[in-house]
Amino acid sequence: MAMLKQGQSQFEDKWPTMRPTVLKLLQQEPVTRAEWQDLFWAVHSVCLWDDKGPTKVYQALQQDILEFIKHAQTRVLHNQEDSALLKSYIAEWGKFFTQCDYLPKPFMQLETSLAGKAHSSTVQKKNQGEESIVRKLMLDSWNSSIFSNIKQRLQDSAMKLVHAERNGEAFDSQLVIGVRESYVNLSSDTEDKLKIYRDNFEKAYLEATEAFYKLKAPLYLQSNGVQNYMWYADSKLKEEETRAQRYLETGWGCTSVSALTECCVNVLVTAFKETILHECAGMIRSNETDKLRLMFSLMDRVPDGITQMLRDLEAHIVNQGLADMMAAAETITTDSEKYVEQLLELFNRFSALVKEAFNDDPRFLTSRDKAYKTVVNDTSVFKLEIPLKNKGKPALPIISRSTSAKDFQRVGAKIQPESKCPELLANYCDMLLRKTVLSKKLTSEEVEKKLKDVLLVLKYVQNKDVFMRYHKAHLTRRLILDTSADNEKEENMVEWLREVGMPADYVNKLARMFQDIKVSEDLNLEFKDAHRNNNEYIADSINIKILNAGAWARSSDRVSVSLPMELEDYIPQVEEFYRLKHSGRKLQWHHLMSNGIITFGNDIGKFDLEVTTFQMGVLFAWNQRPKDKVTYESLRLATELPDTELRKTLWSLVAFPKMKRQVLLCDPEAKSPKDFDDSSQFWPNQEFALIKNGKVQKRGKINLIGRLQLSTEKSKEEDNEGIMQLRILRVQEAIVKIMKMRKRITNAALQTELVEILKNMFLPSKKLIKEQIEWLIEHKYMRRDEDNINLFIYMA
Missing domain, CATH: 1.10.10.10 (Winged helix-like DNA-binding domain superfamily/Winged helix DNA-binding domain)
Structure with a gap:
């Protein structure tokens, strides 16, 4: 009983000596080392030797803290003017908050003692990471008294100062920052340290900002127009983001600045979204890239803000692209080079627009691609007809199992017209890769660049299979006729097609065609060597090409024709030569793919004519009777050519473009191949000659093959x-x-x-x-x- 009585007197004995030091600490007055140490010892003694001592110390401390805060509040409220009020509050809070770090130190034993008393109604158990009990007491006391009483005035005063700054007035920004910091540091809630700040200061700041611009923005828009308003909105967004970095909390995990930005976007941009976007289409048409870039930066902050801009861009590219194509239709429909150049000019123009106005944003690049694809595949300028007659022609079976002919799918009767773009791209490639005026005037690097340009456009072609078929037909002509301008470029083009995603089976066939040509060159040398002693004429005159049917041939390519005796004689020799080298392989002669040079003699002179096998078969009808007239019917019997091929071949000899004197003459005169009938008569033109600079030449060479080669009706x-x-x-x-x-x-x-x-x-x-x-x-x-x-x- 004696120990208990002694313990009960500890608080009453010690507190009178402890309290003066506590008050000095609260008031930031100097404390000697002895007083500081005595306070530690007194707290230790009371907490250890008095059962109720910790609770009494806590209550006495709370009372002195509240008393101190009450006096501080009186001093703050003594100021009526906003700036003075804020200065006074910040000064008082600064002193108090500093002591929140010092005053708890001597009371560590108090915290240890209170933490172990689960029955205490005034304190909770201390968890790891939780504020110290005395610090929490100080912050909670400040919050429940002075802060709760004047926080509205604090907020209002701070917001007035920010409002004044928005109107261009100067003030001490530290006043607002100080208020913000007191809100941030005031919370003793370890779960959410920013709750008081967020529920009060941040909320008030956002509401004041919204109210300010709800009043200002509509007036500015009405007075200055949309385009000037965009500059205003952009500058205010940047200004408010900078201001928010000063006045709002920016610590880790705090979203105040982003919340403020969202608020400003809503009131400055989203509220006028439709009005601003209404100007977009006109700006795109006028190529006002600076204004579009500004609009993009604003609308990209708004949900679905750029959707309308994407639609406007697509519509512009489609409309402008098709309008330009229509305007140049007369030129581009007959000149594949002009056509490709027109498409590239459009692509470069629209790409520049996307780069300058929208910073090559992937979404706008996608819209550009989508719209440009529409232009490339449009059929309004010109179209490729794919008429399919319902002939009941079977497709090949695709599955390896027993399938009868009646099982094969049959072709339909109608098909939607398609863009002629892939065909014209293939034609342009042919002009670049063949020996033409265009390819001769360009350097190797220029040809390569233009081919890469074709591949760029090809990326947007919807039906690449059309390009494939025409490109292969042109390549076949170039390889057969040996008219490639650069063999290395030819092979590079095949690899470039592979790189841009052309189907492997198609590209592999093209590669096989080059391989066949190289193998044929070796076979020719062997054939010439084998026959040089027996028949030097054949060895020097014949050039054979052994080609893989799977890579080259089409069923229609095999056209029957009665060959001149000179050609018939060497066919068995070629076949025997090949049989000895490759037993079991069968040769099929494709005369459509053959050509040669013959000497044509008349009263003027002698001329070397490069001709197709069909033209050669027709001209050899006069080999033994050079001045006779031969009827169409007789020529058909002599050549055994199909009617359509004979008409086309004869027409090439009686009406070859760009020749003033034709190889053959006919009676009656015809205006087209359809005018020939069985009784039409043909005979060699004894006045045929080449004319250069207005003078008749007695010797010369001319190519009559043209586009006839490798093409039948x-x-x-x-x-x-x-x-x-x-x-x-x-x-x-x-x-x-x-x-x-x-x-x-x-x-x-x-x-x-x-x-x-x-x-x-x-x-x-x-x-x-x-x-x-x-x-x-x-x-x-x-x-x-x-x-x-x-x-x-x-x-x-």
Whole structure:
């Protein structure tokens, strides 16, 4: 009992000596080392030797802190003017907050003692990371008394100063910063240290900002117009972001600045979104890149803000692009070089717009690509007709199993017209790669750049399979006729096509064509060496090309013709030579792909004519009777050429462009190949000659092959029908590939995957897809689910 009585007197004995030091600390008065140390010891004694001592110390401390704060509040409220009030508050708070670090130190034993008393109603258990009990007491006391009483005045005064700054008035910014810091440091909540700041200061700041610009922004827009308003809005957004960095909390994890930015965007931009965007289309048409760049920077802050800008850009590119193409239609439809240059000029112009106005933003680049693709694939300027007659012509089977001829898919009757762009691109490539006036005047680097330009446009071509077919036809002519301007460029072009994503099977066939030409060169040397002793004429005159049918041939290329005796004689020799080298391989002669040089003699002189095999067959009809007249019917019997090919060949000899004197004459005179009839008569022109500078030449050489070589009426039709046939096969192959992998798939998913597989070659129409699905169902490659007609099931 004696120990208990002694303990109960500890607080009463010690507190009178402790309190003066506590008050000095609160008032930031000097404290001697002895007083500081005595306070530590007194707290230690009370907490250890008095059971109720810790609670009494805590209550006495709380009372002195509240008393001190009450006096501080009186001193603050003594100031009526806003700036003076803020200065006084910041000064008082600064002193108090500094002591929040010092005063708790001597009371560490108090905290230890109180933390162990679970029954105390005034304190909670101290968790790791939680404020010290005395510091928390000080902050909570300040918050519950002076802060709660005057926080509205503090906020209002701070917001008035910020408002004054927005209106261009000067003031001490540290006043606002000081208030902000007191809000930030005031919270003793370890879970959310910024709660008091966020619920009060930040909220008031955002509301004041919104109210300010809700009043100012509409007036400025009304007085100055949209374009000036955009500069105003942009400058104010930057100004407010800078101001927010000063006056709002920017510590780690704090979102005050972003919240303020969002608030400003809402009131300055989003509120006038439609009005601002209304100007976009006109700015794009006028190429006002500075204003567009500003609009983009503003609208990119707004949800869906740039959606309308993307639509306006697409519409402009499509409309302007097609308008320019229409304006130049007369030129570009007949000149593939001008056509490609026009497309490239459009691409470069629109790309410059996207770069300067929208900083090459990926979303705007995507819109440019989408719109430019529309221009490239448009059919309003000119179109490629792919007329397909319903001849019942079967496609090849695509699946290795027993399939009868009646099982093959048949070609439809109509097809949507397509852009002629891929054909013209192929023509332009041919001009660059063939020995032409264009390729001769360009350096190797310039040719390469222009070919790369073609590949750039080709990227946007929807139906690349059309380009493939025409490019291969041109390449075939160049290789057969040996008219390539640069063999290295030819092979490079094949690799560039591979790099831009052309289908591997197509590119591999082109590569095989070059390989065949190189092999044929070696075979020629061997053939010449083998026959030089037996027949020197054949050895020197004949040049053979052994080509792989899979890479080169089309069914229509085999056209029958009665060859001159001089050619017939060496065919068995070539076949025997090849049989001895490659047993088991069969040669098929493609006279359409052959050509030669003959000497044409008349009363004027002798001329070397480069001719097709068909032209040679026709001209040899006069080899033994140079001045006779021969009827069309007789020529047909002598050459055994099909009617369409004979007409075209004769026309090339009686009406060759750019020649004043023709090789053959005819009676009656014809205006087109259709005018020939069985009784039309033809005979060699004894006055034929080459005319240079107005003078008749007695010797000379002329190429009569032109564009006739490797092209028949039937093959032209096949070019178009073959494109569609190949598409049918590709669609069938892709559907079966998907079905094998998926086993079960919905109609929508099948179409999506199908387009993804085929998009690098062509975009299959919904009608084409539907027809091939029905055909595959009919022939038991797949079936519909019994309960869901939109679900397909693979049939192994």
